[in-house]
Structures are given as structure tokens and as C-alpha cells.
Amino acid sequence: xxVDGLVxxxxxxxxxxxxxxxxxxxxxDSASIVSSIFFMCLPDQVLxxxxxxINPDPTAEQLADIALQSSESAEAFGIDPRVAxxxxxxxxxxxxxxxxxxxxxxxxxxxRRPDLLMDGPLQYDAASSMDVAKSKAPDSQVAGKAxxxxxxxxxxxxxxxxxxxxxxxxxxxxxMLQGLKRPVNDLSRGARVEDIVYTIALTAIQAQxxxxxxxxxxxxxxxxxxxxxSPVPDADLQQGEAGKIPESPTSIMESHQGAQPAGSA
Numbered sequence: 001x002x003v004d005g006l007v008x009x010x011x012x013x014x015x016x017x018x019x020x021x022x023x024x025x026x027x028x029d030s031a032s033i034v035s036s037i038f039f040m041c042l043p044d045q046v047l048x049x050x051x052x053x054i055n056p057d058p059t060a061e062q063l064a065d066i067a068l069q070s071s072e073s074a075e076a077f078g079i080d081p082r083v084a085x086x087x088x089x090x091x092x093x094x095x096x097x098x099x100x101x102x103x104x105x106x107x108x109x110x111x112r113r114p115d116l117l118m119d120g121p122l123q124y125d126a127a128s129s130m131d132v133a134k135s136k137a138p139d140s141q142v143a144g145k146a147x148x149x150x151x152x153x154x155x156x157x158x159x160x161x162x163x164x165x166x167x168x169x170x171x172x173x174x175x176m177l178q179g180l181k182r183p184v185n186d187l188s189r190g191a192r193v194e195d196i197v198y199t200i201a202l203t204a205i206q207a208q209x210x211x212x213x214x215x216x217x218x219x220x221x222x223x224x225x226x227x228x229x230s231p232v233p234d235a236d237l238q239q240g241e242a243g244k245i246p247e248s249p250t251s252i253m254e255s256h257q258g259a260q261p262a263g264s265a
Contacts, residue, residue, distance in 0.1 A: 004207035005183035007199050014053065014186050018177070021184040031179035033058070035066040036186075037073055038161050038174035039202075048074050048081075048148045052157035053175035053186070063105035064112070067150045069178040071116055074148050076209040083109075084127035084146035085120025086156070090136045094121075102152050117141050124149070124160070173198045176206070183207050 009017045018034060027034060036053040039046055050070040051058070058066060063085070071081035087102040088094065099121050106120035119142035126136040126143050133144030151157030165172040176199075177185055183206035185199050 003182075004211070005185070005203040007185050007187065007196070007203050009185075009187035010189060010191050010196070012189070017184065017186045018054070021177075021180055025180050025182050025184060027179050028181050031069065032065050033062050034177055034179040035069050036175035036177050037070050038172045039077075039176070040161065040164060041171040041173065042168070045147070046079060047146075048079065049157060049161050050148070050150050050178075051154065052151065052161045054154070054177070056154045058153065060101045060104035061108060063101065063150065063152065064108035065179070067105065067109045067118065067148075068113055068116075070148050070150060071113070071118075073176065073178055073206075077205065079147055081116060081148050082142045082146050083116060083118040083120075083148040083150065084122045084142050085109075085118070085150045085152075086124055086127060087121030087152055088123065089121055090123045090126045090143075091121070093136075098152055119143060120150075122146070173202065176202050183210065 006021070022034065033055060035051040035055060035058075037048050037050040038052050040049055048070055051066050055062060055066070067083055067085060071083050074081040085102045085106045087099045089096075089099045102121040106118060110116070110118055119137070119140045122137060122140070122143055123132075125132040126140075127133075127146040127149060128144070130144035133140065137143035151160060161172055164170055175186060177183070183203045185203050185206075187196060187199055191199075
């Protein structure tokens with residue numbers, strides 16, 4: 001017997017949650033690092049921000065990994081991933097080590113997942129506003145309608161999520177960790193009961209998605225089917241029956257859009 005997921009951290013640091021997971025559970029074969037995302041519940045949509053809690057200064061290769069992990073998480077929660085890698089410059093308008101890192105990460109991620117809608121470097125306004133996108137990135141399929149925003153480093157990501165959370169009265173659910181063989185998620189030491197419930201729900205959905213994915217991969221390897229794993233957890237997680245999670249992946253967040261913000265991580 002084994003557990004399918006772990007929620008920890010209410011009484012100890014993030015490092016003490018992540019370190020044992022790295023030592024014992026380890027990363028998936030496709031992941032070079034563990035990263036994190038927040039679900040930002042805006043009044044009219046849910047956005048994903050990554051990485052806002054784990055990696056201080058990822059390399060271009062690691063940033064590409066974070067973008068792909070975050071896009072897969074978006075798919076698992078029923079969010080259509082349109083991925084913007086954020087920088088202080090849009091397109092080819094700027095130069096410098098930081099923007100070049102984002103440009104390289106975008107190229108690496110696109111090479112690994114050419115099916116994804118992904119663009120970078122994009123400034124935040126170009127990624128999120130159609131009016132700005134028309135002037136700064138008119139040919140981009142992501143600009144103005146990004147749903148997954150990947151920040152170049154922890155300083156930028158953590159500051160941005162907290163600024164949006166506090167200034168706009170937005171509920172921020174997370175951090176949800178990515179890249180481990182089994183779901184492990186961290187709680188703030190100031191977590192409320194509501195925060196813990198959100199995190200348990202996220203962990204259960206991650207676990208179901210991982211189970212579906214592993215089953216599909218095993219069937220493909222045995223030649224039984226060529227179907228891809230379902231990105232959305234099975235109906236048992238969406239029925240609202242006793243003992244089940246009471247809401248679907250997106251409704252967990254949509255029902256709290258515009259609510260008071262949760263405690264920050």
C-alpha cells in the first residue's frame with residue numbers, strides 16, 4: 001500500500017517539505033527540477049503563475065521545464081494552456097542576459113512541445129491585454145490571451161503574485177508543486193482551514209491525473225491502446241457525493257473568484 005499524495009508544511013518550512021520529497025519520492029523521468037504554480041482566481045478567469053515559490057534563478061533549460069510542467073498542470077485542471085514566458089522585453093525589442101534566457105527557454109520548450117501555444121519573451125501587459133498585444137506582438141497567438149504566465153526568476157514571480165493577490169483582492173491558491181513522481185504540496189505556516197481544503201483538493205486532482213497518465217502510458221507500452229491520458233480527473237472527483245471532492249477542478253477556483261484572498265505563502 002502507498003499514499004497517492006501528501007499535504008504538509010502547516011508547522012514547518014517549505015524546505016522541510018520539499019527536501020524529503022526530493023530525497024525519497026524524487027522527480028519524474030522527464031523533469032529536471034521541481035517547480036510550483038499558483039492559481040490566480042481573477043474575477044473573470046483563472047490564470048496560472050509559475051514559478052513563484054521554489055526556484056530562485058532557473059537556467060533557460062530549467063525555465064523551459066517549468067513552462068512545460070505548468071502547461072501540463074493547466075491541462076489537468078481544465079485550463080486551455082496559452083503559455084507566455086514573461087520578461088521586461090517583448091519579442092526582439094530588447095537585449096541582455098535575462099531576456100536572452102527567456103528567449104532561449106521559449107525555443108527549447110517549443111521544440112519539446114510544438115503542439116502548445118507558447119510565446120516569449122512577452123511583457124506582462126502584452127501577454128494579458130489584447131489592446132497592448134495588438135501593438136507590441138500583433139502576430140502572436142498567445143499575446144493578449146495568455147492563461148499560463150511563466151516568470152524568469154523567483155524574485156519576479158513571487159513579487160508579482162503577491163502584488164496581484166493583495167492589490168486586486170484576488171484569491172491565490174497554491175503553491176502547487178510540479179515535477180515529482182507523486183503529488184506533494186506545501187502549506188503556508190499561516191494556513192487557514194480553507195487554504196488546507198484547497199490544497200487537499202489540488203493534491204487529489206493531481207494524483208488522479210497522474211494515475212490516468214500512468215495507466216495510459218502502460219497500456220500504450222503493452223500495445224493495448226494509443227489513446228492519450230485524460231487531462232481531467234475522472235467523474236468520481238466531480239460528483240459531489242459524500243466522501244468525494246465536492247467540486248470539479250475549475251469550479252474549485254471559479255467559485256472563489258472575487259472572494260477574499262487566502263494567506264500568502
